[in-house]
Amino acid sequence: xxxxxxxxxxxxxxxxxxxxxxxxxxxxxxxxxxxxxxxxxxxxxxxxxxxxxxxxxxxxxxxxxxxxxxxxxxxxxxxxxxxxxxxxxxxxxxxxxxxxxxxxxxxxxxxxxxxxxxxxxxxxx
Amino acid sequence: xxxxxxxxxxxxxxxxxxxxxxxxxxxxxxxxxxxxxxxxxxxxxxxxxxxxxxxxxxxxxxxxxxxxxxxxxxxxxxxxxxxxxxxxxxxxxxxxxxxxxxxxxxxxxxxxxxxxxxxxxxxxxxxxxxxxxxxxxxxxxxxxxxxxxxxxxxxxxxxxxxxxxxxxxxxxxxxxxxxxxxxxxxxxxxxxxxxxxxxxxxxxxxxxxxxxxxxxxxxxxxxxxxxxxxxxxxxxxxxxx
Numbered sequence: 001x002x003x004x005x006x007x008x009x010x011x012x013x014x015x016x017x018x019x020x021x022x023x024x025x026x027x028x029x030x031x032x033x034x035x036x037x038x039x040x041x042x043x044x045x046x047x048x049x050x051x052x053x054x055x056x057x058x059x060x061x062x063x064x065x066x067x068x069x070x071x072x073x074x075x076x077x078x079x080x081x082x083x084x085x086x087x088x089x090x091x092x093x094x095x096x097x098x099x100x101x102x103x104x105x106x107x108x109x110x111x112x113x114x115x116x117x118x119x120x121x122x123x124x125x
Numbered sequence: 126x127x128x129x130x131x132x133x134x135x136x137x138x139x140x141x142x143x144x145x146x147x148x149x150x151x152x153x154x155x156x157x158x159x160x161x162x163x164x165x166x167x168x169x170x171x172x173x174x175x176x177x178x179x180x181x182x183x184x185x186x187x188x189x190x191x192x193x194x195x196x197x198x199x200x201x202x203x204x205x206x207x208x209x210x211x212x213x214x215x216x217x218x219x220x221x222x223x224x225x226x227x228x229x230x231x232x233x234x235x236x237x238x239x240x241x242x243x244x245x246x247x248x249x250x251x252x253x254x255x256x257x258x259x260x261x262x263x264x265x266x267x268x269x270x271x272x273x274x275x276x277x278x279x280x281x282x283x284x285x286x287x288x289x290x291x292x293x294x295x296x297x298x299x300x301x302x303x304x305x306x307x308x309x310x311x312x313x314x315x316x317x318x319x320x321x322x323x324x325x326x327x328x329x330x331x332x333x334x335x336x337x338x339x340x341x342x343x344x345x346x347x348x349x350x351x352x353x354x355x356x357x358x359x360x361x362x363x364x365x366x
Contacts, residue, residue, distance in 0.1 A: 010220070028303065095331060
């Protein structure tokens with residue numbers, strides 16, 4: 001029933017790209033979708049996960065029309081910063097979240113950099 | 126400044142022609158006020174975003190802390206991706222609505238775990254232990270025959286019993302993820318789940334704010350460009366005169 005709603009456009013999935021603890025936590029929260037017909041909406045990033053795989057997964061999430069929000073650990077976002085900066089659409093929204101070993105740094109957040117950047121003295125005349 | 130001298134009967138009147146203003150005062154005030162309003166709105170949104178971010182980060186950390194406590198009591202490998210179900214259905218979805226103002230609004234919708242009777246389209250073989258009847262108890266009755274029935278027979282019962290019968294069809298996908306980790310899980314794991322559920326709701330609010338901040342930023346940029354264009358156009362006109 002939930003799958004029908006997601007596919008019919010009445011509700012979108014929340015995807016997560018994170019380390020083990022992040023994914024376990026969010027899957028506990030109930031966002032996980034995993035079945036043989038569709039690709040999973042989460043990626044557990046381990047030490048041996050390649051940047052290519054992370055980038056491909058992120059781009060595949062962007063290409064899907066049934067994902068509304070992508071949650072990604074900020075240290076993983078740093079690895080594929082160019083791909084995240086290149087994403088200009090409003091949906092899916094990309095949220096950078098901290099990880100256990102890397103606290104959240106607002107100066108690295110793509111959205112905040114885009115919002116705060118380009119301000120200069122000229123702008124306030 | 127231009128001067129004109131008019132000599133009339135015993136009076137000399139000097140007219141001084143003032144140059145026209147760079148742009149009309151009213152127009153400049155209007156566009157500046159609009160810019161100020163947009164800038165204030167932008168700053169307020171940024172402030173709210175940072176507040177919600179701080180709450181989100183602390184809730185996530187709380188969730189991890191509870192998970193670590195659960196891991197300590199259950200064992201390291203008992204709270205890990207090894208416990209993930211082989212098939213899962215999401216229990217929470219996000220809706221993205223476009224408001225009248227053109228801004229996007231994200232909101233979450235959570236589905237309560239349904240009992241197995243809801244799986245109407247499921248054609249997997251279902252093995253039931255005990256007959257299906259109204260008021261059937263959760264307890265398995267070993268003396269009863271084990272029969273195989275189609276799921277449609279389950280869904281045909283309009284007045285479902287309050288207690289879910291223990292059958293293999295309980296492996297329906299809309300299962301509480303807490304059950305992946307065992308039947309009796311420590312309270313800390315439940316706290317972790319609660320924290321992450323709150324995080325998901327807050328994530329939708331943050332997503333809304335993020336899109337609002339970016340769209341306000343764009344509006345500011347366009348308004349400033351428009352104001353500069355107006356000012357330079359009026360300047361050119363006055364120089365031409």
